[in-house]
Amino acid sequence: MANFDLTRRLARSDGGKIILLVMDGLGGLPMQSGGLTELEAANTPNLDRLAREGSTGLSIPIARGVEPGSGPAHLALFGYDPLVYDIGRGALEAIGIGLDIGAGDVAARGNFCTVDDSGKITDRRAGRIDTEKAAKAVEAMADITLPGVELVVREVKEHRFALRLRGSGLDHRIHDTDPQATGVAPITAQPSVPEARHTADLINQFIAEAQQRLKAHHPANMLTLRGFAGDPALPQFQDVYKLNPACVAVYPMYKGVSQLVGMTIIESDAHDEPLDEFKRVAAVWPQHDFVFCHIKYTDSRGEDGDFDAKAAVIEQVDKALPTLLDLNPDALIVTGDHSTPAKLRSHSWHPVPTLLWAPKTHMPDRAQAFGERECMTGALGQFPATDLMPLALAHAHRFERFGA
């Protein structure tokens, strides 16, 4: 629904300040019929008060029935239609570890895998080797060179690394080499358009060189590449929304997406708890009129299938919330990028509980607590996630009137 032409026309550079607090994978499901969801079960007196006072609703990340990946789900929260701004995972992964992607660059996400003597994959994630071992395997590839290209290979986490090629005449339109199955060999890199032939040849040369060097690094004795991508050249928050935005997040992917839309990344440690993150928000609050704060572990515990642990992360957030409220934001949005019900151990397509608290302008509704069923009758209804940013700007008095 969101329309950048309209937003650009209406957004003004002064006005109030906004906090967007995202609990990754917030939405859930009852574990059994008649039960509560994670958010409903969690003891959340602060969030419940905000829901009671403000507006609630359910946001639809991509489209009804569509289970979102983390990248597009965040783009939607940031107001970018993920069907229009369809970014390759490779670019996200690279940017998330501090590798910038410029015009003409090609990035990909790499996975270490284990192959048997015949070259067939026996483990697609090399036994999920730890980051330290994986870093050694990455180091073994450091001396690989490709003609006419600057090559960077960098460890991400566990079995994952990022690859970036920089040079002229490159084209990212290349198919994945990951066959998404065991018992078969990795696929040779194939261009999806003729213009990417040269780049695919370079990639295959890299893979051949890497395979030699990885032999000694069992179980990380081979690699696959996915999500080849170039510079997505996204519109910037400064231009579209006239905001000076910052991002507080602990995980590379979310820093990456935030950087793509123009946010200043506030470095935060991977072991930060919600309260640590909120203190970082407070520290940068005077310098920014928009802060995005990302809580990762709601999603992680959902993926683990651990209902109680996910509810406990929500309770940590609730307990730390006064640190954000003390900043007196003009608009505070609390939502998730998608649902990750512990029951499903996976992302899901279910609409995401959302609350908007903007004491000067919010429309109260009948929600008495923050939870899926309370949000169903809320003032925001069910809405596309891309509508959240325009709503936040309106409540922060940063939108001009449309027409006279």
Add this chain to the structure above:
Amino acid sequence: MANFDLTRRLARSDGGKIILLVMDGLGGLPMQSGGLTELEAANTPNLDRLAREGSTGLSIPIARGVEPGSGPAHLALFGYDPLVYDIGRGALEAIGIGLDIGAGDVAARGNFCTVDDSGKITDRRAGRIDTEKAAKAVEAMADITLPGVELVVREVKEHRFALRLRGSGLDHRIHDTDPQATGVAPITAQPSVPEARHTADLINQFIAEAQQRLKAHHPANMLTLRGFAGDPALPQFQDVYKLNPACVAVYPMYKGVSQLVGMTIIESDAHDEPLDEFKRVAAVWPQHDFVFCHIKYTDSRGEDGDFDAKAAVIEQVDKALPTLLDLNPDALIVTGDHSTPAKLRSHSWHPVPTLLWAPKTHMPDRAQAFGERECMTGALGQFPATDLMPLALAHAHRFERFGA
């Protein structure tokens, strides 16, 4: 969402009769946390009965978070996407006072302002002079002529007037001369495309002549021009909806928009109360199958910040409602063009309480009264205002089935 190609294909020229009752700026907010909105607080037994019997919901005028002007908000209620049919204020203002805008005409909205000896604006609205004084300043400009062009300058209200140029070779693509600030001089009219050069020259000639004549009319000793516009050539109700529509309204702007879409304007006095307007609806009911009736003063009292007075206007409407109900419309819609919460003293982006009463076909819901929070759980959900006309046509049995 509304789609004129689809509507044209489905609309038929016979069927039932529709009343669209618009209380301008109907939606509101509680003045303090825990309170009621204007509509919730008003004593409205008739509207509450209609809400109990019929369908309720919340309409989104332009897009979530977007505060609508009156012109685009009404176009949306009439089913015209205001992002597609983006009409200049000049055309609305001129048509609203009975100046028709034909193909090739150029209209603008004028404001009297006050300038100091150096020509800098000291008051953008000339102290909001009264209509009588402004009429004299307009009269002083009556003898201005421009080569090859028929010029009309006409008083609107207080410091506002309308300007129309009629002739060949005119082009409305001219920037505003209003700098939207004091301490600076009005801007010379500039064409935004080369084809409008000649028209801009004529406008500047008009301004120079006018400035001489306005010297004696302090504080209205200068003018600015805004919203240059040509004929918007909107699709007509007769063609799109196959309706024979009428408009009962007291304020020029609303008559203007209604005339643009093909409505017959039923003259109504600016001092008419709701009951007077409803009697005019009754008088023309036999001749029309669609009547739009506009109540202005809900918005005016909201803009005044007068919660109780706005609620009182709603109560006047409620009390007079039997006059409309006695007409036995097949579909009656009661809504607003946007919200004007007394708390904000301004239009706002909040969705607008809406009820649809069509006793043969309406879907009842759980709303027990007409108010924001009752409408949140209604049968219509939250919907774009442009969907109201298709709904009205359906409930009046004026739509063919789509497909066999």
